[in-house]
Amino acid sequence: MALRASDHSQAAMNRLKEKVLTLDTMNPCVRRVEYAVRGPIVLRALELEQELRQGIKKPFTEVIRANIGDAQAMGQKPITFLRQVLALCIHPDLLNSPNFPEDAKRRAEHILQACGGHSLGAYSVSSGIQLIREDVAxxxxxxxxxIPADPNNIFLSTGASDAIVTVLKLLVAGEGHTRTGVLIPIPQYPLYSATLAELNAVQVDYYLDEERAWALDVAELRRALCQARDHCHPRALCVINPGNPTGQVQPRECIEAVIRFAFEEQLFLMADEVYQDNVYAEGSQFHSFKKVLMEMGPPYAAQQELASFHSVSKGYMGECGFRAGYVEVVNMDAAVQQQMQKLMSVRLCPPVPGQALLHVVVSPPAPSDPSFAQFQAERQAVLAELAAKAKLTEQVFNEAPGIHCNPVQGAMYSFPRVQLPPRAVLRAQELGLAPDMFFCMCLLEETGICVVPGSGFGQREGTYHFRMTILPPVEKLRSLLEKLSQFHAKFTRQYS
Incomplete structure (x- = not known):
């Protein structure tokens, strides 16, 4: 009997054990998540880089990653004062060095005094270091x-993305027809569609008007809302201003109209304002939703719920890797705000070096400080170059037959529309690809240029786009734009 039990045990061990976690048994919401900015085309770009390193011959010598807004990866130099303060905070022995300006040393000492154990290596409170929240306010x-800002309504976060996800988690509830719906712009930044898929919420698309430079129209918001009420409970409206991927900057009257609409329809407003420093077009100006809301007065200022987001990843800073940002909430229910604090505490705290960097971004050198002149010069140089690159991108694309690019008023992307021949569309369908994905893959394989197809951001049926950053250095950008335009002409001939 013992032998038979042993044999049975051995047989069980020899059998192939089925995995507990498979595609069939995993969370189906995670399977539905898509994030085009780092999707299949970027994975292929990584493979091509590896092949180039192995000496495999290609029609190009480097892969140009124009798929993501990563300024320093594209060659932008860090702002000196930001890095000086951070270096001093990370390695306080440098406070004795004569190689750092006195205002940077004072700033570092100020930050360290607010840290546990006077070290960036210590946890902070979950909502972020109080001193830095006061600086943000x-x-x-x-x-x-x-217009007053209350530090108690400000939560520091791991980039703006983390705060956006947190607020969406608070909003999502209900089942079936009562499931939360969230209005998002199309084209959109795929963080929104990915998060809504993960949370099993309902994505409600409203289309920006490409013919009017990606304008936001309240009539379109109303159409989307009315249709959505047949199958879900719309509870929130997201606006990205300046726009990603579309680069438009909303005028004040549009923001007022959106606030009135949200108030009338009882929608929680989410204002993604991470590109607020990136405004280039003449006549364009950034208006924060918070400012406009407060200036509209009652009943809006006292009642309309709003969460607005900012980050150190964009602007003139380009400090993506430090993952620092914040959300300010306005008119949020006090009990819900406590629940938000609880939710953030589960993740302990945002990275403390990122919090220190955020402090310097929101409290730059004053005119009387030794570092002021250099800081201002570096900041203005970055923004002036981005403005020139925005204009160059629009100009070169609009000179190319079959490509149309709206003005890049702000942010750091262009989202040109491309005409694709019917035979190319048919070939894409045969391969099981979206037509603009097929175009972008062919572009990558032949030129090494990596851009993201518009289908990853959403677009009107029958139109095709791609998103491309304007971040490469000017001469490299000019070459990239010309190569891309030439490739489109060749692609069009090939499939005509």
């Missing part, structure tokens, strides 16, 4: 012309 108040 002063920054917002100054930005908005003196």
């Amino acid at each position: 002063r920054y917002i108040q100054q930005r908005d012309g003196g």
Whole structure:
């Protein structure tokens, strides 16, 4: 009997054990998540880079990653003062070095005093270091012309993305026809569609008007809302301003109209404002939703719920890797705000080096400080170059037959529309690809240029686009734009 039990045990061990976690048994919501910015085309770009390193011959010598807004990966130099303060905070022995300006040393000492154990290596409270939240509140108040900001309504985060996900988690509830619906712009930044898929919420698309430079139209918001009410409970409206991927900057009257619409329809407003420093077009100006809301007065200012987001990853800073940002909430229910605090505490705290960097971004050198002149010069140089690259991108694309690019008013992307021949569309369908994905894959294989197909951001049926950053250095960008335009002409001939 013992032998038979042993044999049975051995047989069980020899049998192939089925995996507990498979595609069939995993969370189906995660399977539905797609994030085009780092999707299949980027994976293929990584493979091509590896093949180039192995000496495999290609029609190009390097892969140009124009798929993501990563300024420093594209060659932008860090702002000196930001890095000086951070270096001093990370390695306080440098405070004795004569190679750092005195204002950077004072700033570093100020930050370290607010840290546990006077070290960036210590946890902070979950909502972020109190001193830095107070700095953010002063920054917002100054930005908005003196309208007060309360540090208790500010939560620091691991980039803006983390805060956006947190607020969406609070909003999602219900089942079936009562499931939360969230209005998002199309084209959109895929963080929104990916998060809504993961949370099993309902994505409600409203289309920006490409013929009017990607304008936001309240009539379109109303259409989307009315249709959505047949199958879900719309509870939130997201606006990205300046736009990603579309680069438009919303005028004040549009923001007022959106606030009135959200108020009338009882929608929670989410304002993604991470590109607020990136405004280039003449006549365009950034208006924060918070400022406009407060200036509209009652009943809007006292009742309309709003969460607005900012980050150190964009602007003139380009400090993507430090993962620092914040959300300010306005008119949020006090009990819900406590639940938000609880949710953030589960993840302990945002990276403390990122919090330190955020402090310097929202409290730059004052005119009387030794570092002021260099800081201002570096900041203005970055923004001026981005403005020139925005204009160059629009100009070169609009000279190419079959490509149309709206003005890049802000942010750091262009989202040109491309005409694709019917035979190319048919070939894409045969391969099981979206037509613009097929175009972008062919572009990558032949030129090494990596851009993201518009289908990853959403677009009107029958139109095709791609998103491309304007971040490469000017001469490399010019070459990239010309190569891309030439490839489109060749592709069009090939499939005509």
